Amino acid sequence: MTSPPSFTSDVRIEKRSRLFWAISDSMVLAKRSIKHITRSLDQLMSVALFPIMFFLLFRYVIGGAINTGDLSYVNFLVAGILVQMLAFGANYTTLNLAIDLQRGIIDRFRSLPIFSSALLIGHVGADLFRNAISGLIILGVAFIIGFNPIAGPVEWLLVFVLAFFFSLAISWLSAIMGLLVKSMEAAQWTGFIVIFPLTFVSSAFVPTDTMPEALRIFAENQPLTHVIEAMRAWLVGTPIGNSGLLAFCWCVGIIAVSMPVATWLFHRKAQE
Amino acid sequence: MIYRSLAFFPSRIYYGGPVVGDVADDNVIVVKGLRKSFRNVTVLEGIDFSVKRGTVFALLGPNGAGKTTTVKILSTLLLPDDGQVLINGLDVVKEAGKVHSLIGLTGQYAAVDENLTGRENLHMIGRLYHLSRADVRRRSQELLELFDLVEASDRPVKTYSGGMRRRLDLAVSLIASPPIIFLDEPTTGLDPRSRLIMWDIIKQLVAAGTTILLTTQDMDEADFLADRIVVIDGGKIIAEGTSDELKQRVGSEHLEVKIANGDSFEAARRVFEGDGVYLDSQNRIISLAVESGVQQLKQVLSRLDEAGVGVENVSFRRPTLDDVFLTLTGRMTGDQPSPDGEAQKPEGPMQ
Numbered sequence: 001m002t003s004p005p006s007f008t009s010d011v012r013i014e015k016r017s018r019l020f021w022a023i024s025d026s027m028v029l030a031k032r033s034i035k036h037i038t039r040s041l042d043q044l045m046s047v048a049l050f051p052i053m054f055f056l057l058f059r060y061v062i063g064g065a066i067n068t069g070d071l072s073y074v075n076f077l078v079a080g081i082l083v084q085m086l087a088f089g090a091n092y093t094t095l096n097l098a099i100d101l102q103r104g105i106i107d108r109f110r111s112l113p114i115f116s117s118a119l120l121i122g123h124v125g126a127d128l129f130r131n132a133i134s135g136l137i138i139l140g141v142a143f144i145i146g147f148n149p150i151a152g153p154v155e156w157l158l159v160f161v162l163a164f165f166f167s168l169a170i171s172w173l174s175a176i177m178g179l180l181v182k183s184m185e186a187a188q189w190t191g192f193i194v195i196f197p198l199t200f201v202s203s204a205f206v207p208t209d210t211m212p213e214a215l216r217i218f219a220e221n222q223p224l225t226h227v228i229e230a231m232r233a234w235l236v237g238t239p240i241g242n243s244g245l246l247a248f249c250w251c252v253g254i255i256a257v258s259m260p261v262a263t264w265l266f267h268r269k270a271q272e
Numbered sequence: 273m274i275y276r277s278l279a280f281f282p283s284r285i286y287y288g289g290p291v292v293g294d295v296a297d298d299n300v301i302v303v304k305g306l307r308k309s310f311r312n313v314t315v316l317e318g319i320d321f322s323v324k325r326g327t328v329f330a331l332l333g334p335n336g337a338g339k340t341t342t343v344k345i346l347s348t349l350l351l352p353d354d355g356q357v358l359i360n361g362l363d364v365v366k367e368a369g370k371v372h373s374l375i376g377l378t379g380q381y382a383a384v385d386e387n388l389t390g391r392e393n394l395h396m397i398g399r400l401y402h403l404s405r406a407d408v409r410r411r412s413q414e415l416l417e418l419f420d421l422v423e424a425s426d427r428p429v430k431t432y433s434g435g436m437r438r439r440l441d442l443a444v445s446l447i448a449s450p451p452i453i454f455l456d457e458p459t460t461g462l463d464p465r466s467r468l469i470m471w472d473i474i475k476q477l478v479a480a481g482t483t484i485l486l487t488t489q490d491m492d493e494a495d496f497l498a499d500r501i502v503v504i505d506g507g508k509i510i511a512e513g514t515s516d517e518l519k520q521r522v523g524s525e526h527l528e529v530k531i532a533n534g535d536s537f538e539a540a541r542r543v544f545e546g547d548g549v550y551l552d553s554q555n556r557i558i559s560l561a562v563e564s565g566v567q568q569l570k571q572v573l574s575r576l577d578e579a580g581v582g583v584e585n586v587s588f589r590r591p592t593l594d595d596v597f598l599t600l601t602g603r604m605t606g607d608q609p610s611p612d613g614e615a616q617k618p619e620g621p622m623q
Contacts, residue, residue, distance in 0.1 A: 011447075012403070012404065012407065013373060014402050028396055028399045029400075031396075032388065035388060039387050104379045104383035105383045105384065107349055108379070108397070108444070109400070111375060
């Protein structure tokens, strides 16, 4: 046997405020989730390639057949693609949370002296990071294929702030789904079952006025449409109506409800 | 020896305040009347035990006995239906947050992040224990050296072997030098070499003053490591004592006699009827606990000889968990106590 190492091994728990540790714990776990993104080919592909693919498909395959009036289809499409990608990105919160809950690591986290919602916040925080990158990639591609926004600095700021709130809202909703599903397969499917219809039955890819009556009424009043309409208005100057206000109200409302619900579910799940 | 000595582990750990248990009695874990059911299934039917500071305490029992449930309640992961658990004088239900700073947990399945490297796992958990960055870095390096993981430290854990994962898992539990460590079946599924390494690490942790509660299905493991053993089955404690005390009840060795043919087995059955001997008619084996091996061997063989029973072979073996159970409960591990379980039941009570 080699001789014992001759270092001191006393460790001290750092003394800081509870708020400091709540933030630190959340950041440590967000960093973990972000490392998962950068190390998983699957997640990297979906962050970078999926949006580009969808964008190009709609622009060049389907877009030619869609009448968006005076507005070019690229200019119409950017807001829709952006919102769709933010919504799809949040599915990773559902998936990654479901994975964590099935593996032993959740027991480790729960036996630690940490802020109890840090894991949820970590996953949601990683979603924001992933969505920020996806969003920037989409905007980059948009400019390459002829996107011509008229937005000034204030409008751009509004677009980013709304994107932030929307991403946060949909991630917290996804967290609830991740806590409710029983398997990873189910986690993947919930994303498609909930987010696919929501993004397609909206003004993301086509003007809603060609839809059948019932579908049109739903499409014109659901939150994604308001978010899309508001962004489109700020980016390319379409009429905004009351979509800007409604978009923010929806996002804040969803966050206000889903955050406590997800936290409650997480703690209840823990005792099963 | 491929890993370094753990002798440097401190027996006193500083948590910024006095350790509560210092002023209380010597029992660092106290469990009283613990009950837990999941829906309609009762898992724990009133468990009581206590663990002295700086000792190894083993919960010995088969699958489904309630070992993992007990560990989960003790480590605050589950709420008990009834009863009380004090860790260093702190109630696990009411003061879970404070308990977290005192305990380390290594579950049955390696609770490490597969996508992170070994070192990143240690850093992450160290920060979540609220150690300073400098402490986390220094301590991670120490533990990696100690557990012979330095070479693999910057590789993702998914490339690790099972033994390496378990070692990392235990290392992660030790990052904050918790004074109390829970190990849920720490060697299940490990190869013999990794198992010996794990045993040695546990011995050294205890020598450095750590209190360890472990669960196991392996009599030898409990025998080798534990100062005190509780045997649990069906959510109840069926025996408690030191390894020696339990072995006195079970017999230190088991004699197994294989009978030559089926007819002889019937004759042998008549010879030992009511003697508290386990008869396995399918394999034609008679087994009994023996204290003075050679003497009893002679007796058994001469009794069989007198009855004209042919013997195929004779062997001695160390008692297994099965024997402990057989002795204490009158049935084999994993059997449900039902009146129609005739085929698997021993034919004579041994108490």
